[in-house]
Amino acid sequence: xxxxxxxxxxxxxxxxxxxxxxxxxxxxxxxxxxxxxxxxxxxxxxxxxxxxxxxxxxxxxxxxxxxxxxxxxxxxxxxxxxxxxxxxxxxxxxxxxxxxxxxxxxxxxxxxxxxxxxxxxxxxxxxxxxxxxxxxxxxxxxxxxxxxxxxxxxxxxxxxxxxxxxxxxxxxxxxxxxxxxxxx
Numbered sequence: 294x295x296x297x298x299x300x301x302x303x304x305x306x307x308x309x310x311x312x313x314x315x316x317x318x319x320x321x322x323x324x325x326x327x328x329x330x331x332x333x334x335x336x337x338x339x340x341x342x343x344x345x346x347x348x349x350x351x352x353x354x355x356x357x358x359x360x361x362x363x364x365x366x367x368x369x370x371x372x373x374x375x376x377x378x379x380x381x382x383x384x385x386x387x388x389x390x391x392x393x394x395x396x397x398x399x400x401x402x403x404x405x406x407x408x409x410x411x412x413x414x415x416x417x418x419x420x421x422x423x424x425x426x427x428x429x430x431x432x433x434x435x436x437x438x439x440x441x442x443x444x445x446x447x448x449x450x451x452x453x454x455x456x457x458x459x460x461x462x463x464x465x466x467x468x469x470x471x472x473x474x475x476x477x
Contacts, residue, residue: 299324299331299384300432307435309340309447310378315455316466322387322405323378324433330379333405333431334386337451344447346392347401347440354394354437362399365441372442385429401440405431 301307306325311318320335322343335343355364388408395402407429435443455464460472 294428296428296430298430298432301326301329301331302434304433304435304439306374306379307433307439307443308374308376308378309335309343309443309450311450311453312378312381315453316464318454320450321378321381321383322403322431322433323381324431325379330382331384331431332378332381333384333407335405336387337454339387339390340447341451343390343392343403344444344451347444350392350394350401351437351441351444362396362437364437368442368445369438372438374442374446384431387431395434398434400434400436403431403433403435405433 301324304324304326306323309320309322311320313319318337320337320340321332322335322340323330323332325331351364354360354362355366385407387405389406391402391404393402393404394400455466457463458465458470458472463470463472
């Protein structure tokens with residue numbers, strides 16, 4: 294089956310957002326150009342790492358000797374996007390991701406592929422479903438200013454969840470946490 298590529302070369306909008314309450318949020322990478330919208334589910338850790346690595350790439354480009362590109366050191370105010378996600382229809386749950394730099398267009402490139410459901414069973418129906426899922430790819434190219442704004446928003450969305458326990462680092466639920474609950 295041929296791979297369906299959801300490609301966005303110069304998206305109107307690219308954001309990470311969530312649906313749900315803290316502790317039960319689902320993270321989405323959502324991209325829109327015109328009326329074409331694609332939303333793929335991410336793990337919180339994938340979202341955080343994506344923002345971190347985008348900033349690392351941009352920061353490295355700033356210090357690269359002979360770099361002909363103007364890379365913003367902070368988020369351009371006109372690119373700040375605090376709006377909620379648009380209508381979410383999950384295309385797939387993200388498994389593998391790659392991140393890169395395209396010097397020919399001066400864009401950050403994100404590729405997201407669906408989770409491969411390995412070990413789902415030996416019946417042919419499961420394998421056919423897995424093959425169908427694996428035949429999709431989200432390809433997003435965004436200019437450096439948009440990438441900087443994307444990373445900033447993503448860090449804010451990730452940080453808006455449950456606070457971390459100062460003892461173990463795991464999230465603290467509203468009802469308490471094993472490290473901070475009184476002993477019975």
